Amino acid sequence: MNLYDQNDRKLGEARVTDRSIGGVCLATLTRLPVGSRLGVAPFGLHDASTRLSLEIRNALVVAGEWRLGCAFLRCPSWSTLMHLR
Secondary structure, X not given: OEEEOOOOOEEEEEEEEEEOOOEEEEEEOOXXXXXXXXXXXXXXXXXXXXXXXXXXXXXXXXXXXXXXXEEEOOOOOHHHHHOOO
């Protein structure tokens, strides 16, 4: 997935390691501060309307990469949630 800031600037890439109805855990090489808000979009989709808005709630390093525990700012549909990878 691609990571974007609130100004639509690409921050980096990540993969989903866990997901639930309340949020996702992202693995990334990009260090981002707790409290940051960002948008995520699957690779190849650059349209801002396809992005999910997240807030980083916690961050830690695991095996050399950042694991970001993120909460959805608006809960996505179940079908959208199932397509996150």
